[in-house]
Amino acid sequence: MARTQGSHSEITGPRIREAALHLFAKHGFAAVSMRQIAGEVGVQVGALYNYTPDKQALLFSLLEGHMIDLLEAWRSLDTPQSPEARLEAFVRFHIAFHLDRPEAVFISYMELRNLDPENFSRIERLRRDYEDALETILRDGVAKGVFALPDSKLTTLAVIAMLTGVTTWYRPGGRLGPDDVSRLYWDMVRKTVAA
Amino acid sequence: MARTQGSHSEITGPRIREAALHLFAKHGFAAVSMRQIAGEVGVQVGALYNYTPDKQALLFSLLEGHMIDLLEAWRSLDTPQSPEARLEAFVRFHIAFHLDRPEAVFISYMELRNLDPENFSRIERLRRDYEDALETILRDGVAKGVFALPDSKLTTLAVIAMLTGVTTWYRPGGRLGPDDVSRLYWDMVRKTVAA
DNA sequence: GTCTATATGTAGATAGAC
DNA sequence: GTCTATCTACATATAGAC
Known part of the structure; x- marks a missing residue:
């Protein structure tokens, strides 16, 4: 699907990222060639290198963008006071956010090993930040006596892991809608941490 | 690491499977070359094709072997009568089995999309068999009134997902040993399904 | 900014000697 | 059963024209 020449800088960049996200999720980073990405966008392979120095940087940028979006979205959420309400907000937020962008979630778990060491460390740091958000809620609930858990990190x-697992089986239009899923998972989490 | 010529059929086959398992887990199926596998075993690349018709078949054989081992191990376990005891047995079995072979677990989740469609279906069928084992326990507990869950499949x-997640963070020699881990996860599962 | 052409390397798989 | 040599295809990335 070659395209006639011309300049399209404002739209080509995002389209490359979308195509890469889609193809990496479907076939895996190592199995996707720059030519495939170019073909999906409708440009020739050389044009990609106006937008990314190399394939590795493209992967990193997708993963970093996803983690930053996740953290930003959670931090900008108005969270309630009580530990129970905050935990419920976290559960519902996590599921809604993850169901909304299954491909980004998928590659963020699957393609970590294809990052070079420095890029890997950066993503891990962001992931730990997110885990800390939940752990803080749990510790707070324990301190207030409303949660009982033997090990807050575990x-x-x-x-x-339980919540993110939803992306492995959820399909839009299936037996359960997003709200059903959130409610059912919140039920399970609530019981798991109950005092 | 080339080796002098000679016939070693009894040992080369298993060593190829071990090397492939190890390399696929570390770098991903698509990122690993047949030459790398041969190098790890200490043979030249042509020799691999005495043991597998192609790279795809090698991957499938690893994944199928893992799932069959899993099902066999569970079925050969003497399971108790009561739903609670059976569920506890399942939780402890699942964690022990998965902690024992982290690389096979890893590729069994990560490399599904690199299977061709027919091979994928076969692995999915085995996975569903395993899930059914747990679902049967849960349904039985609900029928007997000792478990309460809104949706046994979910x-x-x-x-x-929660139990398998243990393989993403567990490291031998870490803060928690396998028995600690099993006990803590069983605590959580027990509360989750409690009536 | 995009194209075409290309440099350079490596992939999976096979053939035939030993 | 393993080796060496090789076929054919495709990979990432770059150079220079438009």
Whole structure:
């Protein structure tokens, strides 16, 4: 799908990122060629290098963008006071955010090993920041006596794994809608941490 | 690391599978070349094709072997009568089995999309068999009134996601040993399904 | 900013000697 | 059963014209 020559800087950049996100999610970073990405966008392969220095930087930028979006979205949310209400807000936020961008979630878990070491560290730092948000809620609830958990770090990781797992089976138009899913997961989390 | 010529059929096959498992887990299927696998084993690349018709078949065989091992191990376990005891047995089994072979677990989740469609279906069928084992326990507990869950399929998937998540952070010699981990996860699962 | 052409390397898989 | 040599295809990335 080659395109006639011309300058399209404002739209080509985002389209490259979208195409890369889509293809990386479907086939995996290593299995996707720059030519495939170019083909999906409708440009020739050389044009991609006006927008990214190399393939690795393109992957990193997608993963970093996703983590920054996640943290920003959570921080800009008006969170309630009580630990229970804050935990419920976190559960519902996490599910809604993740169901909204399954491809970004997918590559953010799957393609970590294709990052070079420095890029990997940066993503891990962002991930830890997000985990800390949940752990803080849990610790606070324990301190106030409304939650009971033997190990706040392990519970944090277990809850996030459980919630993120929703993206492996959820399909729009399926038996359960997003609100059903949020409610059911919140039920489970609530019981898990209950005092 | 080339090796002098000679016949080693009894040992080369397993060593190829080990090397492939290790390299696929570390770098990803698509990022690993047949030459790398041969190098790790200490043979030349042509020799690999005495043991697998192609790279795809090698991946499938690793994933299928893992799922069959998992199902066999669970089925050969003497499971108790009561739903609570059976659920506890499942949780402890799942964690012990998964902590024992982190690389096979890892590629079994990460490399599904690199299977061709028919191979993918076969692995999915085995995975569903395993999920059914847990769902049967949960349904039984609900019928007997000892568990309360709004949706046995969703709870099945949530519990498996939570338990399998242990492989993403567990490291031998870390703060928590395998028995600690099993106990803590069992605590969480028990509360989640409690009536 | 995009194109075409290309440099350079490496991939999966096979053939035939030993 | 393994080796060496090779076929064919495709990879990332760059140079220079438009």
